[in-house]
Amino acid sequence: MKKFDHYFSNHIAVKTELESATIVDYYNPEKGYEYNLRYIFDKKNSSLAITGDFGELVARNFYNMGEWDTFYKHYTGNLGYFLEKLLCSTRPVHYYDTDKAKREILNAFFDGADYDDLDFDDEFLLDQLFDNFDEDKGFTYILPDAFERFSEDMEEYEVYEFLNTAGRYVNEVFELYLDAYKRAYEYLKKEEKHD
Numbered sequence: 001m002k003k004f005d006h007y008f009s010n011h012i013a014v015k016t017e018l019e020s021a022t023i024v025d026y027y028n029p030e031k032g033y034e035y036n037l038r039y040i041f042d043k044k045n046s047s048l049a050i051t052g053d054f055g056e057l058v059a060r061n062f063y064n065m066g067e068w069d070t071f072y073k074h075y076t077g078n079l080g081y082f083l084e085k086l087l088c089s090t091r092p093v094h095y096y097d098t099d100k101a102k103r104e105i106l107n108a109f110f111d112g113a114d115y116d117d118l119d120f121d122d123e124f125l126l127d128q129l130f131d132n133f134d135e136d137k138g139f140t141y142i143l144p145d146a147f148e149r150f151s152e153d154m155e156e157y158e159v160y161e162f163l164n165t166a167g168r169y170v171n172e173v174f175e176l177y178l179d180a181y182k183r184a185y186e187y188l189k190k191e192e193k194h195d
Contacts, residue, residue: 037054095168097167
């Protein structure tokens, strides 16, 4: 992806093959820790650990996470599938955007009306609802009045699910992990052809 090019100019990849693990290092040899990533594929436990300048994570799947070439085929083009396999990460998987959440709520429960076109009660309800919105967590509390108002259009559990994901988007660092691995893998394959 072009949006990550500036991180990875002059990077090289080095693969270390061990009996029960494969390690792929992706780094700029002229720099120290800056923008480097290490992918540790555990063949025995079919898991992956990523460490480096952008954070750390552990992911596991029962058959295709521990092999460096299978990982490339199954995951580099499928962010959603990769995210399903995460066990832990030092970076949050999702962030929440206030404006996006407001647009989604206005579209779902107010027929796409603009905030300024709402009546006083609906404006007040939205203002109170967004007093409990955090861009790291989404809604931290959902008012009973909001459930009551929004349940006119859907079931209460659907309202909860909707508000739980309103404004949510994936942290770009996870795209970066996959993009960097794609670059490292393709670098290694190109090097293999030259040998």
